[in-house]
Amino acid sequence: MELHSQGWNATFEECFKSFKQKGLKAGRVISKNKDIFLITVEEKSLTAKITGKFRFKAQFNKDFPAVGDWVVYERKENDNQALIHAILPRENAYVRKLPISGGRKFKKGMIEGGKTEEQVIASNINTAFIVIGLDNNFEIRRVERFMTLVYNSGIEPVIILNKVDLCFKVEEYINQIKEVADKVPVYSVSAGKNVNMDVFFKYLTCGKTVIFLGSSGVGKSTITNFLVGDRKQKTQSISTSTGKGKHTTTNSELIFLQTGGIIIDTPGVRELQLWGDEEVLDQSFEEIKQLSYDCKFNNCQHQEEPGCAIQKAINDQRLSQSRLNSFKKQLAELQKLNTRIRDFKKKSNKK
Incomplete structure (x- = not known):
């Protein structure tokens, strides 16, 4: 199975150049079980582990290989297990x-x-x-x-x-x-x-x-x-x-x-916790974002302020109160999340 049929493209090819010159190979992560990864290798799959250097540099959960990642690996002769040296930059x-x-x-x-x-x-x-x-x-x-x-x-x-x-x-x-x-x-x-x-x-x-x-x-x-x-x-x-x-x-x-x-x-989820910046709500609640441009005040909280375009849309039945409540709940959740992230970064920088 050639790499392109597995999702390989010109972007990954460019990122891989320096590794290729060192004699390393590229494979895609099929699955993982704790510290063991299954990656694609030509016409078959191969189990792999990350190197000690990789583990030392990885600080967070996101730094480790995930399903769908393209990884750079090395396979020693007569060894049934590969060593993962790096992850190629993710497109998303x-x-x-x-x-x-x-x-x-x-x-x-x-x-x-x-x-x-x-x-x-x-x-x-x-x-x-x-x-x-x-x-x-x-x-x-x-x-x-x-x-x-x-x-x-x-x-x-x-x-x-x-x-x-x-x-x-x-x-x-x-x-x-x-x-x-x-x-x-x-x-x-x-x-x-x-x-x-x-x-x-x-x-x-x-x-x-x-x-x-x-x-x-x-x-x-x-x-x-x-x-x-x-x-x-x-x-x-x-x-x-x-x-x-x-x-x-x-x-x-x-x-x-x-x-x-x-x-x-993917496994079914029971706990769907959000991650992202507040601006992502401009896409998932696009109509609320568009309506807010017509509010009288730039800092309108969309409650009882005079000239609130969103409350007018609710009164006119062009927007439901439950939709607005959902937006406010997600906004509060993301604001709290990003406050915690900023606080964590500040503490980390002081160490």
């Missing part, structure tokens, strides 16, 4: 705030405590499919949070409404999505019943990488099964207690299709 990466475990608490609807750090889920992605299950799984506020994360990652979003065969309100859900993401393509499919599944193939052309994102049980693994053409990904039956699919994928993985496309399947 799907990131979120590192999940918090132990001692966490909710305050005003936001998670507090834990370490403020960026987590790279996967990298070098062309399209992000945000998968929503139509079996009582639809939640428009969750769609908004996924949109913010995808826009912050610099990836083109596409929304997939799966399990259309189990829903009688498809048009209603599509209209809700259009209200919050009017410019984003939306497709209704059923992976289990093979309904409208051909929509994926125009995105899965040779060398193009897509990622499937969504909550547990929305059917990402079932979609992957269909596209792969076999039972590569385990699926589980619908839970009789919740009526929802059970989450299956436990680790992100790069999967190469016979069509030439590349899939990154």
Whole structure:
């Protein structure tokens, strides 16, 4: 399998030149399990570890290889394991705030405590499919949070409404999505019943990488099964207690299709913590940004100020109060996040 069919391009080629002169090779990370990575090597895959020098220089979670990364490696003769020396610069990466475990608490609807750090889920992605299950799984506020994360990652979003065969309100859900993401393509499919599944193939052309994102049980693994053409990904039956699919994928993985496309399947998320600058909301809440230009005051808080264009839009039913509340919640979350990041940097610089 040549590098270009794995997503290699001229940008990576240019970044790799100096390493190539040293006799090193390039491979793409397929999966990782703690300190062990599986990378592509010509027609096969090879396990790899990072070098001691690499580990010493890596300061944060984001500095280590992630699924989808192009890495520079060395393989000693008669050695079944490669050594990773470096990561080539990422074109983009799907990131979120590192999940918090132990001692966490909710305050005003936001998670507090834990370490403020960026987590790279996967990298070098062309399209992000945000998968929503139509079996009582639809939640428009969750769609908004996924949109913010995808826009912050610099990836083109596409929304997939799966399990259309189990829903009688498809048009209603599509209209809700259009209200919050009017410019984003939306497709209704059923992976289990093979309904409208051909929509994926125009995105899965040779060398193009897509990622499937969504909550547990929305059917990402079932979609992957269909596209792969076999039972590569385990699926589980619908839970009789919740009526929802059970989450299956436990680790992100790069999967190469016979069509030439590349899939990154990710575990279902229960904790969707934002990461990014406040400006990313200009994309995920574009209509609120545009309305704010017509507010009488530049520092309008969109509450009871005279001449607030956003409150006028709510009164005229051109904007919902719940949409504005969602914007304010995400804005407060990102403001708090960036304050913590700045404080952390200040402390680090003093050491």
